[in-house]
Amino acid sequence: MVVTDPAITEGYRQDRALDPSAGKPLAVVRPLTTEQVQTVMRWASAHRVPVVPRGAGSGLSGGATALDNGIVLSTEKMRDITVDPVTRTAVCQPGLFNAEVKKAAAKYGLWYPPDPSSFEICSIGGNIATNAGGLCCVKYGVTTDYVMGLQVVLADGTAVRLGGPRLKDVAGLSLTKLFVGSEGTLGIVTEITLRLLPKQNRSSTVVANFPTVDAATSAVLGVSGQMRPSMLEFMDAVAINAVEDKLRMGLDRDAAALLLAGSDERGHSAAEDAARIAEAFGQNGATDVFTTDDPDEGEAFVAARRFAIPAVEAKGTLLLEDVGVPLPRLGDLVGGVERIAAQREVMISVIAHAGDGNTHPLIVFDPSDAAMADRAQLAFGEIMDLAVGLGGTITGEHGVGRLKRPWLANQLGPEAMELNRRIKAALDPDGILNPGAAI
Amino acid sequence: MVVTDPAITEGYRQDRALDPSAGKPLAVVRPLTTEQVQTVMRWASAHRVPVVPRGAGSGLSGGATALDNGIVLSTEKMRDITVDPVTRTAVCQPGLFNAEVKKAAAKYGLWYPPDPSSFEICSIGGNIATNAGGLCCVKYGVTTDYVMGLQVVLADGTAVRLGGPRLKDVAGLSLTKLFVGSEGTLGIVTEITLRLLPKQNRSSTVVANFPTVDAATSAVLGVSGQMRPSMLEFMDAVAINAVEDKLRMGLDRDAAALLLAGSDERGHSAAEDAARIAEAFGQNGATDVFTTDDPDEGEAFVAARRFAIPAVEAKGTLLLEDVGVPLPRLGDLVGGVERIAAQREVMISVIAHAGDGNTHPLIVFDPSDAAMADRAQLAFGEIMDLAVGLGGTITGEHGVGRLKRPWLANQLGPEAMELNRRIKAALDPDGILNPGAAI
Incomplete structure (x- = not known):
């Protein structure tokens, strides 16, 4: 369970955020059971050793950055799952990939909706730590909406069961919900009870090119004001071209923006929605609009959208943003990001879960150009300031981690920050759980 | 704002739970604004005076029972609401009735789903305090699923904004969710940002009589295992007859149980679901099954189901239960309640949001018969013990309040109870917010 070989622990120092400040951990522990997690936490608590919980290491905000003289607690070997088709629930351990949870549910004709683009390489435990979103969340909600119960191990090693396979339960405070999105700062999740849905219907898909970004963001409001699409995604010209460079699928390289929308309503209703x-x-100026009822054709476009981040990454090192705004401010956000890119002379590509107002500006820079790297960092902060100024959030689905922590107080304000600190102090008085992350 | 006239304060001593231990408050305050709530809490905090928050007084667990020498803070005059159709959100104050929120949303073709049976007389602030459910929650979720942001006033008078009109936001701990269902023990909710949906589709409705309770609970599993109905309600023979006594709508007085189900899928799909x-x-033994696509006809049955509690109340004083179990144990729960009724020689009628596994056993007793009242109290506790023994909850949607508090530890266990206490102590160290309720 305990690994101290530096050749192995080296691989646990960073997550996908590649935080340059990552430390060298004392050890990596890879428990199999709740009891083993309790043993680790009792030891860490007794010796006041910081513990960084880690899922699959796919986090984008540095929530799993290792600390000098700390422990990395990886849940990667905790991989059991049981699906109960009668209650439409799954009980699983945190180390399973999101895709594996989906697959286990699908065996029973059931569906676990939340679908981060990284669903094939991110863990369900990490999804809970960040309250992860995804493409279908515009209709189906985010991770917290599917978490019915948790077993968590607290800083002192106490194991606590919260919630369970009860569809409605209001006994005691909503502690299950408090732990979702807590980024490993309140406890270690060792077991999860998930709510599942009947399998998704076939989707109809609409893809459209727009001559301006404003036309595309107006079109988003035109859709969301009248209906609930099951997907409503945005890619700007940089992302379109980066994807087309790699996939050669015939995307329009001259478009300023592309929207990708879907409906999974039953029967004819999906096609009706697609037409609407x-x-x-x-009506909002799309230059050409392509509609298909063929799931494979639709999935090709979804795969292209998911591929946008790796495609843009081919152009340089990325600083990956995750800012969100109330939907009517989406155009202001994307326009503001364009201005920041021009001012800081860095390439910024914007892709977005547009129907949620949640954007991922991808700041591209050359790390060997120190001045450019500095300008990229300035842009990173300015985009968060912009979002907060528009009534938005510094993170819609990736979490605060270590990379975004300096900007958190600006969004929450002193009263809410203090409330966060009081909860943290009540649950982890010695501050050994993921110190420096999130709050 | 401050009322001390005993003729008026008398009306604020109890909620619908009619808790006999209700005290005589020093004063009732009826603030209009967040600032006035802050003034009250600063004064109460300085003088260590307990404050019982109160919505519309329709609570069923004694969460708003007044305390001797305490203040009752009624939000009844905080009644503003603004609906934004573009973001599909509403910002409102806590004193509005649930029905008024629905009505304000409907003006824009929008829908606020949670629908407690008391929706015409319960406040949205009270719904948030209890994380209220209702009939459509089997498909659409409960109150917490629609709360995007809150303004709360803490025990010391600090006002804090949590969340807001952002569809995805993971910055900081999930404090909005923590306050939902906290029954006024962590703070006073003064403003709420609600998520709204496009208006509900027309529903198809199915009503069926069953010769045994077991047949009906099996039928519930037969439906929920394959689809998501928009309603799946249960009434036992006592409830059927009580409703029929009052409404004379032709319900089958000989049936052991009635199920009422609905589908609001689009277009033909609702009728297809109704057929399934x-x-x-x-297949599960229904003796006769009636299906209708006529919304008025369907609504008549829904109204009958909502009328079940007042109808049974005509037979005596009620102790109203709210226990829930994982869905496969529904039959065991209803059967166990029958045995408790026989053993304690009291009438217990069971109605249920069956698709959620959430039942309302209604214990009927004559308060002038002290022995019977004692037996009713014993049955009340035994039903909670039964539910917890079946892996269930002592409260699915009404809250713990004061009536159910003695049973909470039995459900949560010592570790989760301690966690509740630590959060409470961190936010309300002097314990002035709704002491004696919930936790």
């Missing part, structure tokens, strides 16, 4: 989406896109 | 529900009911 196409109409709203057209 | 009817088939599942038939």
